[in-house]
Amino acid sequence: MDKRATIKDVAEAAGVGVATVSRVLSGGSASPRTRERVLAVAAQLDYRPSALGRNLRQRRTGGMGLLVPDLTDTFHAQLAEGVLACARAAGEPVVLGSTAGDPEQESELIGMLLEQSVDRLIAVPSGDEDTWAPAIRAGMTVVFADRLPARPSSDEDDDPAATAVNDLMLLDGVSSGSRPRPLDAPSVVADDRAGIRTAVRYLRGLGHRRIAFLGGPGHDRRAAAFGAAVGAPVDEELVVFATGSRDSAYAAASGLFQSRPDLSAVVAGGNVLGEAAVLAARELDLRVPRDISLVMYDDVPWAELCSPPLTVIAQPGRDMGYRAAELVLRSGGRRPRGVMLPTELIIRGSCGPHRQ
Amino acid sequence: MDKRATIKDVAEAAGVGVATVSRVLSGGSASPRTRERVLAVAAQLDYRPSALGRNLRQRRTGGMGLLVPDLTDTFHAQLAEGVLACARAAGEPVVLGSTAGDPEQESELIGMLLEQSVDRLIAVPSGDEDTWAPAIRAGMTVVFADRLPARPSSDEDDDPAATAVNDLMLLDGVSSGSRPRPLDAPSVVADDRAGIRTAVRYLRGLGHRRIAFLGGPGHDRRAAAFGAAVGAPVDEELVVFATGSRDSAYAAASGLFQSRPDLSAVVAGGNVLGEAAVLAARELDLRVPRDISLVMYDDVPWAELCSPPLTVIAQPGRDMGYRAAELVLRSGGRRPRGVMLPTELIIRGSCGPHRQ
DNA sequence: TTGAAAGCGCTAACAG
């Protein structure tokens, strides 16, 4: 097996200079005669330009990085498929990393990408703005998907609720006065506010009054939207957070159900939490939707498999990934502020009327 | 924002040659004094060696490629997580591609990886050996995971069953006489034979006689194992294949149930097919397990969510990915023939006794 | 133990 042909081989075989070959192959100007000959020789030699040389020359690796917390979270898998589809269409490679929701691993992966000179990155962030500042300072074009990095917990506002309120205000266009958003990166997110609001109204319409929110890492905006939707005063006990693992999600769901028997409906902030809620409810002999109504964020194939099938707030995971990839690729000059995609409440069978 | 420091910067600042810096940073020999100084300067300058230069010099990109048919197939997501975990531990990047089960896209992605000089690749293959020969000929170290490329359909044996039988014979160590396996790549697969056999015996023990196999692309070995487990003569109609999409899986399942009302149990060759089987059964008002018993290949989190929870043949997806990554990384010299991991029948609630 | 120098394959000035 002989080694791959280089640009030099092609140039020699075609009797032209290497620059000409380079030009022809990258669509530069050349006489039809020359162009034809070069193309012929290149094809004949089965020449494929090496990305190595080009990358070094341009001091940057093509393609993009993609960082998600966990691929076995079906929503992240959908999002990744979207990114891959766009990248494939563009012929660009995607370097993938999974962070397990751990800011430290996230940082390390960012470092790895920097080392590879990958300067375009799509991320479902786990760390806060402090985690992400280095990447952006290093000149990376980053597009956040699904959620934004949390505010750094530099001072008092350490709990999700407070952060979430901040984000909510920002979402509303209300200037928060202090601490301007330092991160200059576009994002592709779903309209969490509308999605949650619709779900809460739907549950309200069914007569539910004690509604809980079960969230995970990165669900702060959703929690805030939930708070806004149920209206003050928010029963603090009815907003609980898990830490990301399936075990933690289960524990949170189980704890919630046990501590608040008066609960009649729950909104799960993501599919892993919805899964946990179904499991915990079954374990505690709570019937869905007879004893407890459930709405889950994320539409995933298995939502239909449950008995009853789960009512969900669908967000277009694949589209979000595709759009994010488009954004990060066409980051030419203008930096669009980001995209917000609509959600849709898909009513199946996991919600029923409130029974006294 | 100043540009990143290069090896030259470090060399100058430390008053040594670039070669020395390179040596020190890659653990070569150097006097303690020099080493210390270089390290100090490097740290001070926040120097990170650029992979670009190294890659070009070594004419190869570090890390590995990973090709899977579809990340929203939870098993593939698990496998990918395993690969990523190993890669992360080794500090190596992973270039991901999703092929949608299409050999053509697979070929294109292989071409892309070749262009990037990624010379290590883990794949859940969709194409046949003809698709993969170029990659291996080009000098790539390929490790197949979950399944092996099918024999090229050069002549008569065009249908899955025939191919499957071939593979089965190979698995048994029976030399097939003709057509020696030309592909020289190790693999990490589950013990499909044992898994399927155990499932079939379990169903037999429950009294089932009309058992069907519902397969997808790449499930040839499983189909063959199924044929062997039920024993000749195999009712051809009871072995059906879908093409990979969820729609196709649903159609196959639905068609199977409708055409064979005498069916009392089905083995789904993968989680997407299991999903389809549950959906199709419900649509046709077939009760699980009253009317139809179901065993699904792959254990996935949502298998427990179904009512009743699904009895599954679990294969260690994450481990398989991790092992494959280990294999492809430590491909030093010896080329191990591959690994076969055990499966486990996890009995939940989707199988019941056969009722006349 | 160390430094100088030669590229790896490619692109982008700059001449011709």
Added chain:
DNA sequence: CTGTTAGCGCTTTCAA
């Protein structure tokens, strides 16, 4: 329109 040339940042002989 085309060829020559100078590197991109790194590793690796080869001498000193």
